[in-house]
Amino acid sequence: MITVLLGLLGLSIVVIVHEFGHFVIARSVGVDVEAFSIGWGPPLFKHRGRKTEWRIGVLPIGGYCKLKGEDGFRAALEQKLDFIPAEKGSFYSAHPMKRIAVAIAGPAFNILFAILVFVIVMAIGITIQTAPNRIVLASETGALMNGDEPNPADIAGLRTGDVITAIDGRTIRDYSDLQEVIASNPGKALSVEVLRDGVVQSLVLTPRLDSNSGAGVIGVYAWVDPVVASVKDKSPAAIADLRPGDIITEANGKTIRNTVELMEVFKNANSPVNLTLMRDATTVSTTIVAKSLEEAGIGFVGVTRTDKAGSLPEALLMGVNETISTFSLTIKSIELLFRGVNVFKAVSGPARITYIIGSAASEQIQADGLAGLVPVFSFLAFLSVSLAIMNLLPLPVLDGGLILVFIIELFRRKPLTAKSLYRYQFIGAAFVLVLFVVATMSDIFFFAGK
Secondary structure (H helix, E strand, O other), X not given: OHHHHHHHHHHHHHXXXXXXXXXHHHHHOOOOEEEEEEEEEEEEEEEEOOOOEEEEEEEEEEEEEEEOOHHHHHHHHHOOOOOOOOOOOOHHHOOHHHHHHHHHHHHHHHHHHHHHHHHHHHHHOEEEEEOOOEEEEHHHHOOOOEOOEOOHHHHHOOOOOOEEEEEOOEEOOOHHHHHHHHHOOOOOOEEEEEEEOOEEEEEEEOOEEEOOOOEEEXXXXXXXXXXXXXXXXXXXXXXXXXXXXXXXXXXXXXXXXOHHHHHHHHHHOOOOEEEEEEEOOEEEEEEEOOOXXXXXXXXXXXXXXXXXXXXXXXXXXXXXXXXXXXXXHHHHHHHHOOOOOOHHHHOOOHHHHHHHHHHHHHHHHHHHHHHHHHHHHHHHHHHHHHHHHHHHOOOOOOHHHHHHXXXXXXXXXXXXXHHHHHHHXXXXXXXXXXXXXXXXXXXXXXXXXX
């Protein structure tokens, strides 16, 4: 329940910011706002202001901004009028430029919200738990991405133990940086600098598109040294007396250099697994009964990185740059939908987004208290940018579709007929319905473990 409530709260914040943008600009250009609601459905609470009725809906999902003019549009359709009747303060009676300003205000406020949140996140500092930028080839574990075809990492000439230091001139600090660059550049030839046995090597690497996620992949794992960082209480590792600081050197007689090799031993063993450890310069042997490394309850030493601005101006610059980067990444993601991506797996609907936000928030709070909300805020900023871009698409019903209509009006020097506008919006509603069905099916597959 807490996960659901936190998820709904996060998603609602982003939507309400969007609708508040419409509200602010509509009022500023003389368009009346009949109602502003936090949440949908019948109002639990409402208060009549001078021009706007403020509501809190029974369903805590987003909200809406009702502009004056919807009744006039409905009346024009019912009475078969050519044009929507002019009415003071009505959205459809306002000059097209004012309507464009109102329509674009929602996405603009989402962008401003993202900048603000990213600035706050960078001022506070965000801590990222990741792994080193040293790699293990997935092919060495038998994991091939496309049948018998070599993985991109093998084609490029990468080797297990390589440390990837730069890609296309960008410094790679850790595995998180590596994932970000690779995921956002499927199909693009990337120049890669690798540190191998103390010598810098230059390679060309082309990530392959993963149709299930919509991200670029190359077929590598992170090299994590098998040094125990934590042991869960009452777990198989705790029963086997593993302790933080232990170095796992052998598993079932096989030399262990990294956690990927250890994972393979657990996967191929029928349990138990015999381990040899180094503890305070002493060799220790133990046996652990678990079917997987995850079930064993062992945490390993990774890399902790904190991104934090040194001053407010630097935080502002970092926030703007992060927003621009997120904007660019979202545009790329939309483009990938037309390149053979499995939309039922790569696209998330409201239920899945709510679950992701809620799960991340509850886990971070349990681990770090209120400080754990910082990465959740960062995700909300990312979601806000995505919402802005989606609404700017030139599709009927969306803000971008309305902007397109109003631009056409400017060139025609007269409004579209009520019938034409209705047909345009009907097409948009049908398109949105299809998107809703796809997103809902994607959510169902996700929750069903597909």
